[in-house]
Amino acid sequence: MTLNPADESFAARLRQTLPEAVFRPTEPRYLEEPRGRWAGQCGVLALPRNVDEVSALVTAAAAARVPVVPYGGGTGLVGGQVMPDGPAPLIISLERMAAIRGVYATENLLIAEAGAVLADVQEAAQQADRLFPLSLAAEGTARIGGNLSTNAGGTGVLRYGNARELCLGLEAVLPDGRIWHGLSRLRKDNTGYDLRDLLIGAEGTLGVITAATLKLFPRPAAEGTALVVVPNPQAAIELLALARDQLGEAVSAFELIAGQGLHFLSETLPEIRQPFADPPDWCVLIELGLPRGQDPESALTGLFEAALERGLVSDGLIAQSQSQRAQFWSLREHIPAANRRIGAICSHDISVPISQIPDFIVQGGQVIAALGQFRINCFGHLGDGNLHFNVFPVAGRSKADHANQRDAIQGAVHDLVHAMGGSFSAEHGVGRLKVADLERYGDPVKLAAMRAIKAALDPAGIMNPGAVLRG
Amino acid sequence: MTLNPADESFAARLRQTLPEAVFRPTEPRYLEEPRGRWAGQCGVLALPRNVDEVSALVTAAAAARVPVVPYGGGTGLVGGQVMPDGPAPLIISLERMAAIRGVYATENLLIAEAGAVLADVQEAAQQADRLFPLSLAAEGTARIGGNLSTNAGGTGVLRYGNARELCLGLEAVLPDGRIWHGLSRLRKDNTGYDLRDLLIGAEGTLGVITAATLKLFPRPAAEGTALVVVPNPQAAIELLALARDQLGEAVSAFELIAGQGLHFLSETLPEIRQPFADPPDWCVLIELGLPRGQDPESALTGLFEAALERGLVSDGLIAQSQSQRAQFWSLREHIPAANRRIGAICSHDISVPISQIPDFIVQGGQVIAALGQFRINCFGHLGDGNLHFNVFPVAGRSKADHANQRDAIQGAVHDLVHAMGGSFSAEHGVGRLKVADLERYGDPVKLAAMRAIKAALDPAGIMNPGAVLRG
Numbered sequence: 001m002t003l004n005p006a007d008e009s010f011a012a013r014l015r016q017t018l019p020e021a022v023f024r025p026t027e028p029r030y031l032e033e034p035r036g037r038w039a040g041q042c043g044v045l046a047l048p049r050n051v052d053e054v055s056a057l058v059t060a061a062a063a064a065r066v067p068v069v070p071y072g073g074g075t076g077l078v079g080g081q082v083m084p085d086g087p088a089p090l091i092i093s094l095e096r097m098a099a100i101r102g103v104y105a106t107e108n109l110l111i112a113e114a115g116a117v118l119a120d121v122q123e124a125a126q127q128a129d130r131l132f133p134l135s136l137a138a139e140g141t142a143r144i145g146g147n148l149s150t151n152a153g154g155t156g157v158l159r160y161g162n163a164r165e166l167c168l169g170l171e172a173v174l175p176d177g178r179i180w181h182g183l184s185r186l187r188k189d190n191t192g193y194d195l196r197d198l199l200i201g202a203e204g205t206l207g208v209i210t211a212a213t214l215k216l217f218p219r220p221a222a223e224g225t226a227l228v229v230v231p232n233p234q235a236a237i238e239l240l241a242l243a244r245d246q247l248g249e250a251v252s253a254f255e256l257i258a259g260q261g262l263h264f265l266s267e268t269l270p271e272i273r274q275p276f277a278d279p280p281d282w283c284v285l286i287e288l289g290l291p292r293g294q295d296p297e298s299a300l301t302g303l304f305e306a307a308l309e310r311g312l313v314s315d316g317l318i319a320q321s322q323s324q325r326a327q328f329w330s331l332r333e334h335i336p337a338a339n340r341r342i343g344a345i346c347s348h349d350i351s352v353p354i355s356q357i358p359d360f361i362v363q364g365g366q367v368i369a370a371l372g373q374f375r376i377n378c379f380g381h382l383g384d385g386n387l388h389f390n391v392f393p394v395a396g397r398s399k400a401d402h403a404n405q406r407d408a409i410q411g412a413v414h415d416l417v418h419a420m421g422g423s424f425s426a427e428h429g430v431g432r433l434k435v436a437d438l439e440r441y442g443d444p445v446k447l448a449a450m451r452a453i454k455a456a457l458d459p460a461g462i463m464n465p466g467a468v469l470r471g
Numbered sequence: 472m473t474l475n476p477a478d479e480s481f482a483a484r485l486r487q488t489l490p491e492a493v494f495r496p497t498e499p500r501y502l503e504e505p506r507g508r509w510a511g512q513c514g515v516l517a518l519p520r521n522v523d524e525v526s527a528l529v530t531a532a533a534a535a536r537v538p539v540v541p542y543g544g545g546t547g548l549v550g551g552q553v554m555p556d557g558p559a560p561l562i563i564s565l566e567r568m569a570a571i572r573g574v575y576a577t578e579n580l581l582i583a584e585a586g587a588v589l590a591d592v593q594e595a596a597q598q599a600d601r602l603f604p605l606s607l608a609a610e611g612t613a614r615i616g617g618n619l620s621t622n623a624g625g626t627g628v629l630r631y632g633n634a635r636e637l638c639l640g641l642e643a644v645l646p647d648g649r650i651w652h653g654l655s656r657l658r659k660d661n662t663g664y665d666l667r668d669l670l671i672g673a674e675g676t677l678g679v680i681t682a683a684t685l686k687l688f689p690r691p692a693a694e695g696t697a698l699v700v701v702p703n704p705q706a707a708i709e710l711l712a713l714a715r716d717q718l719g720e721a722v723s724a725f726e727l728i729a730g731q732g733l734h735f736l737s738e739t740l741p742e743i744r745q746p747f748a749d750p751p752d753w754c755v756l757i758e759l760g761l762p763r764g765q766d767p768e769s770a771l772t773g774l775f776e777a778a779l780e781r782g783l784v785s786d787g788l789i790a791q792s793q794s795q796r797a798q799f800w801s802l803r804e805h806i807p808a809a810n811r812r813i814g815a816i817c818s819h820d821i822s823v824p825i826s827q828i829p830d831f832i833v834q835g836g837q838v839i840a841a842l843g844q845f846r847i848n849c850f851g852h853l854g855d856g857n858l859h860f861n862v863f864p865v866a867g868r869s870k871a872d873h874a875n876q877r878d879a880i881q882g883a884v885h886d887l888v889h890a891m892g893g894s895f896s897a898e899h900g901v902g903r904l905k906v907a908d909l910e911r912y913g914d915p916v917k918l919a920a921m922r923a924i925k926a927a928l929d930p931a932g933i934m935n936p937g938a939v940l941r942g
Binding site: 104106107108150151153157161162164165174178179180181182184185186187188189190191192193194195197198200201202206218220237241244245246247248249250290291292293294302351352353354355381383384385386421422423424425426427428429430434437438441442443445446447448449450452453454455456457468 | 575577578579621622624628632633635636645649650651652653655656657658659660661662663664665666668669671672673677689691708712715716717718719720721761762763764765773822823824825826852854855856857892893894895896897898899900901905908909912913914916917918919920921923924925926927928939
């Protein structure tokens with residue numbers, strides 16, 4: 001079924017039903033994505049102020065068979081936010097729908113519009129003495145509608161779950177332009193198919209999320225952070241089990257850091273203070289969030305002593321102040337920036353069953369070594385089985401030198417991940433970058449069901465064409 | 472589109488591709504449901520032993536346009552497991568697919584076949600020193616496939632979530648007979664639409680769940696239970712907030728019990744020991760599950776003292792032994808049995824936003840009083856905003872005396888719930904009992920999307936026809 005561009009005549013029709021204030025001239029930022037792999041196009045840029053305007057826009061696009069690209073903060077890493085080819089789309093940016101519609105502290109929830117910046121949602125929760133635990137590097141720019149559309153992960157998943165698990169209800173405009181009013185404040189509601197979880201993670205291909213009910217949590221009364229040296233990834237996994245055994249759900253982050261990452265940091269960002277004079281091969285950043293009456297330092301000391309006895313750690317630092325906590329986290333959070341300065345040949349956002357992580361790291365290294373001389377920086381959310389396994393040139397060479405090897409490296413890593421029962425996209429989604437991976441590795445029956453659902457809800461195929469499923 | 476009965480000729484065709492051992496003569500238990508509202512029918516009863524046999528059965532049913540009713544433990548309360556009219560169905564009971572395929576303690580998960588009894592899943596987790604937290608009255612009979620198909624709730628939802636939140640992956644046979652191999656052991660996997668959450672809660676109308684990957688949790692090192700008297704439901708809600716503030720996620724159950732329930736218990740089950748000589752109007756059963764090194768008694772005492780100071784409790788008992796813990800839980804768990812002996816005119820499984828619970832209880836009482844003289848037993852999962860609000864005749868009258876008022880009472884309660892932004896089915900599902908409620912109260916855009924999804928995945932409408940959506 002062919003689509004039509006959002007051309008002058010379509011723009012003119014839109015202006016008959018929607019106020020002029022909704023429309024803006026295109027700016028480059030709507031056509032770029034962080035990895036610079038694609039340049040988007042734009043026929044019409046609309047910045048609606050409420051769900052009725054979103055509905056009117058999508059209704060018009062459906063009638064005219066014009067593609068629609070929903071736009072959040074633009075921080076997605078798989079090109080879901082840019083449509084580089086085909087008829088020029090109507091881009092609907094949610095940035096003017098950024099209100100927190102209500103905070104219900106006793107119910108531990110708030111209702112945010114899709115355009116609310118993630119950091120502002122966190123802030124609204126904090127003002128009500130609650131925690132909204134979704135946390136990721138782009139939180140100052142990413143918008144909650146995009147976080148939900150991509151089922152964002154981040155550092156809080158271990159304890160609190162992905163974006164999907166933090167959402168109780170949605171308001172959304174479906175591909176025919178109709179509004180689904182699903183902003184439930186209920187914890188339990190078993191009345192029909194789970195449309196919410198279908199839209200979450202659909203990357204804008206099944207509709208436009210316009211608002212969401214989000215779960216809040218008690219803020220931990222005390223937090224503690226430690227950076228510990230482990231002999232190898234297997235020990236890190238055993239340390240996590242020990243930590244959960246001793247501390248239950250209080251373990252709120254458990255991030256693996258490779259020595260390579262620390263070396264990249266000292267090379268490219270020497271101003272970031274490093275706690276170990278000699279970067280260890282592997283260390284783990286542990287964060288605890290404890291209820292009242294429990295002392296993080298003694299909890300971390302107890303864990304460290306028990307781990308030392310079992311040979312799971314060899315050294316470690318417990319943060320003694322807020323600024324030391326911030327320093328440890330800054331180490332973790334600047335790893336992607338250091339990676340960018342070195343210049344990865346390719347990045348992988350993979351997950352495998354947690355017990356397979358050590359094997360994956362070993363075999364992944366072998367697979368890469370068989371293809372040539374490279375450096376690997378492997379880091380991430382160990383507790384979730386999710387690693388960012390990024391491949392770099394050796395010192396003195398550049399990623400451009402290896403451009404023709406990128407596909408082979410990526411294919412080798414993804415083949416290995418697939419053979420281990422893992423995923424080629426743990427948290428970033430499919431977007432446009434991984435459509436072929438989904439076709440190659442996805443279960444064919446699931447793919448057929450996805451295509452049937454897409455055709456049923458979006459028969460003209462107007463919603464974010466080319467993302468997730470081939471158009 | 473008309474369906475055909477699972478008649479002799481269909482049975483003969485099935486026997487050409489499937490071994491004789493798969494088939495059994497029908498027994499009455501497959502045609503009954505706990506509330507005795509419907510009598511099912513059965514054309515062919517099949518007890519497949521593996522997913523390939525399920526696939527062959529559904530493939531044959533799809534080719535012949537024969538309705539299929541998936542059957543678990545038969546404990547559902549909304550008639551989803553019996554098809555009382557239309558062409559006699561093929562009943563597929565999963566009871567012979569009851570294996571625990573694997574327990575992965577370090578990954579905190581296990582893989583169970585759909586026919587595994589819930590209590591056996593709990594037991595398998597316990598043997599690996601883990602907790603599978605789904606817990607409900609029917610756990611000795613209910614099977615995990617049915618629990619997932621209905622997104623079961625129960626007493627552990629407050630801390631651990633519904634069945635949906637406890638599932639990482641599924642193996643299922645879709646309505647065309649094809650097998651979806653989705654038994655992921657991954658915590659994070661963002662590769663396409665969430666087919667898992669779509670099948671969970673679809674009550675067998677989108678396919679047959681044959682196995683599931685289930686999340687396990689650390690077993691709490693120490694548990695504590697208290698039964699406290701609260702002046703009113705509002706105080707109970709404030710007590711819950713206080714408990715979470717003091718104890719974080721350690722609060723694993725928070726069940727409201729009305730004085731009426733205790734009176735029903737002494738009337739019908741006098742052998743159940745009651746801790747209070749004079750049943751209080753409202754009390755709350757609190758359960759804590761604590762990690763190592765924390766003492767439940769001192770945690771509960773601390774909570775009780777703080778609550779006493781704020782006037783949130785007036786009396787209370789902290790269980791001093793395992794047998795006293797069991798005694799408190801027995802009180803809560805026998806309320807449904809006492810209700811059955813009294814004989815409810817109608818039951819409601821409702822949820823409202825948690826802060827609205829006190830208003831709902833007051834207004835619900837007024838709505839019922841306006842219809843005549845009745846007794847109300849209101850109890851349940853307060854922390855989830857989920858109450859079982861059941862209406863009984865006054866002493867000396869029977870439910871039969873009020874049979875003609877049932878619809879009016881139910882309508883009045885559900886109207887009130889709907890006006891408060893609540894749900895007419897918090898945890899039991901829609902089944903056949905609440906199809907009209909879904910049509911009346913459900914969001915029309917969501918309903919249209921559900922019908923489109925049903926038509927896309929099950930174009931012939933063979934899967935559990937008449938459940939959830941009108942056939």
